[in-house]
Each structure stands twice: as structure tokens, then as C-alpha cells.
Amino acid sequence: MPKLRVLGPQRRTNLLVWCFAFICAILAVIVIIAGIIVFIGYLAIRPKLPLLYVNAARLDQVLYNQAGVLSVQLTIVVKAENHNQKAHVSFYNTRLTLQYHGMSIAALVADPFEVKKNASQELNYVVESSPIPLGKQEQELTQQALQKRAMPFFLKGNSRTRWRIGSLGSVKFWVHINCRMLLPTNYSVVYPHCSATSH
Known part of the structure; x- marks a missing residue:
């Protein structure tokens, strides 16, 4: 006759394992509830990405001599828009570079500023470059632009x-021009009304 196996006493789950499982369950519930709250807040507010773009520009002065040295003065109006009806938007670390044929000729910066709900604000820049010595290729391109009466x-x-x-916290994005x-x-x-990208 086959021998019957004798079973020993069952091992009980360690109390620390139960505590760990309980804590994990509580954390999972908290994450789910937080996700639901954020989703409901998003549906209630429906935040829209702010915009930053060139609204208007004008070439005020062009000085170009036979030595191939160029000086320009421009007026540039950059517009910041906030289409959110329930939230103010703060803009900061605003740094723009004006270029001519790949050469940086001016830096445009702005102090931190805030745009109110469903409003806009204009940044007016008067940019005057230092004399720019152009290379041979840039001189040819400049002469062509002056003949066409439009400079890029x-x-x-x-x-x-x-x-x-709301009370859910803040959202941050980079806006690129x-x-x-x-x-x-x-x-x-x-x-120009150039489009801007955000991420």
C-alpha cells in the first residue's frame, strides 16, 4: 500500500509582506483618484496653449557701403496671447535672436510678464545693429535684396x-518662434503672423 504523505503546518504570510501590500494598494488608490481629479479639472478648464509670434515688423533704416558693411534698424512687434478664459499665463526666459543670412545681429529679451485671462500683450522692440562686415557671398545677396527692395x-x-x-497646480511649456x-x-x-510651436 502506498504511504500517505503527512502535511506539516501551513506557513503563514509574513506580517511585513501584508503591510507592504497594504501600502501599495493605498498608493494605487491615491494615484487613481489624483488622475480622475486632474482629468475632471482639465475638462472643466480646457486649457489652451499660449501663443508668441511676430505680429508686425518694419525695416526703418538700411545703411550699406561699398566696403560691404551693413547697418540696419528695425521695429519688431512680438505678440503674446492667452486664450484661456480661466487662467493667467506667465511668460519668462524670453530670448529671441534676429538673424540676417545666418548671422546673429541682435538679441531680443524680455523681463518676465503676465498675460491675463483671454487677453494679449505686445512686446515692442526697436532693434539697431552695429556695423556688420559682410562676406563676399553675403554682399552679393544683399545687393540682390536691395535691387528687389526687400531684405530677408x-x-x-x-x-x-x-x-x-485651478488648485491642481501649474503647467509649464516652451514656446518657440x-x-x-x-x-x-x-x-x-x-x-508675418509666423506660427509658433509649443511643447
Whole structure:
């Protein structure tokens, strides 16, 4: 006859394991509840990304001599928009660079500022470059631009944005500008409305 196996006393789960499982369950419930609260807050407020773009630009002065030295003065209006109806937006670390054929000719910065709910604010810059010695290729491109009576400039840079979603905390994004501006030499105003990206 086969022998019957004798079973020993069952091992009980360690108390520390039960405590750890209990803590993990509580944390999981807290995370789920926090997620639901954030989702409900998002649906209630429906935050929209702020915008920063070139609203208007004008070439005020062009000085170019036979030695290939260029000096320019521009007026650039950058506009910050907040389409959120329930939250103010703060803009800070705003740093833009004005370029001409790949050469940085001016830096545009702004102190931290706030845009109220569903409002906008303009940043007005009058940019005057130092005399810029151009290379041979840039001299040819400049002469062609002067003949066509329109000079190309690029405005690149970014700004940090932050706004609060009720009592749920703040949301932060980078807003980037990459704008090509073809400015007439007859000093007329151009409205590029270059699009901005956020992340």
C-alpha cells in the first residue's frame, strides 16, 4: 500500500509582506483618484496653449557701403496671447535672436510678464545693429535684396510659459518662434503672423 504523505503546518504570510501590500494598494488608490481629479479639472478648464509670434515688423533704416558693411534698424512687434478664459499665463526666459543670412545681429529679451485671462500683450522692440562686415557671398545677396527692395530676416528663439489650473497646480511649456520676415526697403509694415510651436 502506498504511504500517505503527512502535511506539516501551513506557513503563514509574513506580517511585513501584508503591510507592504497594504501600502501599495493605498498608493494605487491615491494615484487613481489624483488622475480622475486632474482629468475632471482639465475638462472643466480646457486649457489652451499660449501663443508668441511676430505680429508686425518694419525695416526703418538700411545703411550699406561699398566696403560691404551693413547697418540696419528695425521695429519688431512680438505678440503674446492667452486664450484661456480661466487662467493667467506667465511668460519668462524670453530670448529671441534676429538673424540676417545666418548671422546673429541682435538679441531680443524680455523681463518676465503676465498675460491675463483671454487677453494679449505686445512686446515692442526697436532693434539697431552695429556695423556688420559682410562676406563676399553675403554682399552679393544683399545687393540682390536691395535691387528687389526687400531684405530677408529671421527671428528665432523661445519663451517659457506657466499657468495654473485651478488648485491642481501649474503647467509649464516652451514656446518657440522661427519666423522668416521679408521686409521691404520702402519702410512699409509687414504682418508675418509666423506660427509658433509649443511643447
